[in-house]
Amino acid sequence: MVDFDQTDIQRQIIQTAQDFGNEVLRPAEIELDQVADPEEVFQQNLFWDVLGQAFGLGFHKMGLAEEFGGLGLDPSTTGMIWEELGRCGAGFAASLLPGAAVQQLIALLAPQNKELVDRYVLPYAQDTTGRKISAWGSSEPNVGSDGSNYYDTNIRHHTSAVKKGDRYVINGTKSNFISNGGIADVYLVFACVDPSQGLRGSGAFVIPGDAKGVAREKAIDKIGLRTLNQAAVFFDDVEIPEHYMIFPPGEDYPMLHNAIITVGNLGVGYLAVGLMRAAYEEALAYSKERVQWGKPIFEHQMITKKLFDVFMAIESARAFLWKASWLCKTSFPGDLKMSLAAKIYATEQAVRHTAEMVQVLGGYGISKEYPLEKYARDANLLPIMDGTNQTLLIKAAAML
Ligand SMILES: Cc1cc2nc3c(=O)[nH]c(=O)nc-3n(C[C@H](O)[C@H](O)[C@H](O)COP(=O)(O)OP(=O)(O)OC[C@H]3O[C@@H](n4cnc5c(N)ncnc54)[C@H](O)[C@@H]3O)c2cc1C
Structure with a gap:
């Protein structure tokens, strides 16, 4: 049954997104778009103030389940909001998207992993500063579209995860294009555990942004979405507990x-x-x-x-x-x-x-x-x- 009616809740949230978009997001997005040095955008109070306001209104946790502090909105409702945010500030909205995805993935793949939920998902849901922003990294300098080539076992992530006792040691570089790469508080990184399986040999690892050995490149200079920070991330002998792997390598x-x-x-x-x-x-x-x-x-x-x-x-x-x-x-x-x-x-x-x-x-x-x-x-x-x-x-x- 096709029905284009909106619920009261949808109407309210859309109105909030429109007001925030027109009054706050659009002026900031346009002002920051004109800043010549991309790195300077992310040093400005204006950037963090707007991101914080977006978090305060809950736009960072729309699809996150309520039991994790999210709004638990369905994909159609979140879609309506993404449209409104994209209309006024596509760069900011593009920055909120991966942040939301990472936390939803942790909540979905590791709901019983109390340490990760307490350390990342719940504080993310409660954050009103915008500083608890997340990033996910699959692409690498030499793995772009190849990141979905599961058919050739010679294709794999070159970022490696090697088991050492009860820890994994991560080494490698994720590409210049990682959304929020230069400003993230936490990363969800796809790294190769078993090179013989090609991409299927990769697992998904939660890597704290402040872990020893994590380094960030400066934001790239680009034609558009200039309020979306995109930067390479380097992992040099970064050690994480083994239960920070939230999806193992294999056929799945x-x-x-x-x-x-x-x-x-x-x-x-x-x-x-x-x-x-x-x-x-x-x-x-x-x-x-x-x-x-x-x-x-x-x-x-x-x-x-x-x-x-x-x-x-x-x-x-x-x-x-x-x-x-x-x-x-x-x-x-x-x-x-x-x-x-x-x-x-x-x-x-x-x-x-x-x-x-x-x-x-x-x-x-x-x-x-x-x-x-x-x-x-x-x-x-x-x-x-x-x-x-x-x-x-x-x-x-x-x-x-
Ligand atoms: C705004 C933005 C945000 C991004 N955010 C993230 C992120 O958060 N995390 C992350 O991991 N990555 C991110 N990326 C990277 C993105 O996933 C890659 O840019 C994308 O997968 C393409 O890889 P590439 O740029 O290396 O291009 P390449 O793979 O080198 O492709 C170059 C050209 O060749 C074409 N091509 C490649 N293979 C084929 C084929 N088999 N047949 C026909 N044509 C082909 C492509 O379509 C393209 O036109 C982001 C990119 C952008 C632009």
Whole structure:
């Protein structure tokens, strides 16, 4: 049964996200986007103040189960919020996504591991400073799209985890692209225990950010999502207790990876819808005010067509994501093919239509006086996040 009604709770949370987005998130995101040195963004009080406010409102723990201090919201509701946050601050929202994923994974995979739950999950849920931010690391300098190649046993994570008594010793480097890599309080790292099994030889390890031997690179300089810290992380003889491995190597590794990308890619898709909406709203308003050839440009049909095209893309991408989220809610972790299809569709539409909205503003579209050029820059990162659309498409198409 298809039903587009929203519950009172959904309406309330969406309103909160919209108010926070319009009043706090968007001005901060735009100001920080213009800071030239990427490292400086994460040294500013403004960045931490906004992240702290987002935590205070619970946006970091939307999908975390209530027994762990989370809000326990279902994937459709969290999707609606990700869209609102993406509309006003896609960079901040992209920073909240992996943090939430790591804590949910610890809670899901190691609910009886009291030490990890007490040390990480519960303090994360209670945090209102934004400092308890998490990161997950699969990709490495030479393991990008290969991170989902389970078929060739020569492909593996080069970050290693070697058992020494009741501890694991971790060595290796995770790529420049690790979201929150330079600022995380804790890392969920995929490291190779048994090289003979290829990627299936990897386990998932919780690594404290303050453990001896953990080092962080400076934030990379990039075209968009500039409030998302992305940085390499180095592990040099980092020792952790053996029970910090929350998923062992073996045949089930692809299942874990597929579950992560089934859920994670939905969030990326919703950010794309949010960005498209932001660009559409801005361009629509401008088109009704800007007069050329004696009338508002909205009355020129070529402009109206561009606006109607993005309107259709927003509605269709959102409906697609809602179906994939519903599948996630009704049969966790959802349907891999549908999630990937929805993410690919939404992010491709976002790249195309944010660029079209720049054109609607003519010369003003490329000026920093308007945020259109920022939305277009931000959109370009989304087809790569959580796996490139090309490799996701190959994976999904094979399931037809
Ligand atoms: C915003 C953002 C956030 C990210 N956050 C994280 C994170 O938190 N943790 C993490 O571990 N990683 C993260 N990543 C890294 C991301 O997962 C990788 O960038 C991605 O998997 C691609 O790897 P790569 O960049 O090395 O590109 P490559 O794998 O080198 O790909 C280069 C090009 O080749 C294409 N290609 C590769 N293989 C094939 C094939 N078989 N067929 C056709 N085309 C192919 C790709 O589609 C791409 O166009 C993030 C990336 C971005 C952009």
